[in-house]
Amino acid sequence: MPNQERPHLLAPPRLRIADCELRSSAPKSQSPNPKAQIRNARGFTLLEIMVALAILATGIVTVLELFGGSLRLGGKASQRTQAVIYAQNVMERVLATERLEDGQKSGEFPGGYRWEARVLEVQLPEDDRKRLSNREQATDFFHLKEIEVGVFWSEGVGQQSYLLRSMRAQADQPDQLGEKSE
Numbered sequence: 001m002p003n004q005e006r007p008h009l010l011a012p013p014r015l016r017i018a019d020c021e022l023r024s025s026a027p028k029s030q031s032p033n034p035k036a037q038i039r040n041a042r043g044f045t046l047l048e049i050m051v052a053l054a055i056l057a058t059g060i061v062t063v064l065e066l067f068g069g070s071l072r073l074g075g076k077a078s079q080r081t082q083a084v085i086y087a088q089n090v091m092e093r094v095l096a097t098e099r100l101e102d103g104q105k106s107g108e109f110p111g112g113y114r115w116e117a118r119v120l121e122v123q124l125p126e127d128d129r130k131r132l133s134n135r136e137q138a139t140d141f142f143h144l145k146e147i148e149v150g151v152f153w154s155e156g157v158g159q160q161s162y163l164l165r166s167m168r169a170q171a172d173q174p175d176q177l178g179e180k181s182e
Contacts, residue, residue: 076155083113083151083162090115090149091164100145100170111153118148122167142169 044052086109094100094117106116122144149164 079153079155079160080162082111083153083160084164086113086115087149087151087162087164090117090151091147091166094119094147094149095166095168100147100168102145109151113151113153115152116150120146120148122146142171144168145170 090107100119102119102121104116104118106114108114124144145168147166147168151162151164153160
């Protein structure tokens, strides 16, 4: 009989209570001395904890400095954006005038911003004038005007500025172009 030859293969294994003992994962100390058991116990040393806290503190300080820097940059960007808006506003008002007269004007905006607008006639170099005079002399009816708008504000210790430039061709006299002046 083949079943009698191998009874251990067919019978379920038997468990005994003695086989189910609880074991500690910590290595057993061979010495009965309690101080030696404490030294052999697993855990973190004071030095390891101090190093971990130093690394954690360095990371926290770095993150806080990044937040502070981003707030400062956000404030600077906001001021510069406001200056650009003010400069565009002044430029549009200057360009909206029918006749640009040479000169300078200035004023202030809220928040400590001040502006200066300057209109100058562009003088062409002599070589360009000769070249243009050979044409039909149509350019004699126009003058080129340069408009420059600067916005200034204080930031920290120093003063910041934003400069905007544009040009416009302006007729000398509207009646020379065939337009009727009223």
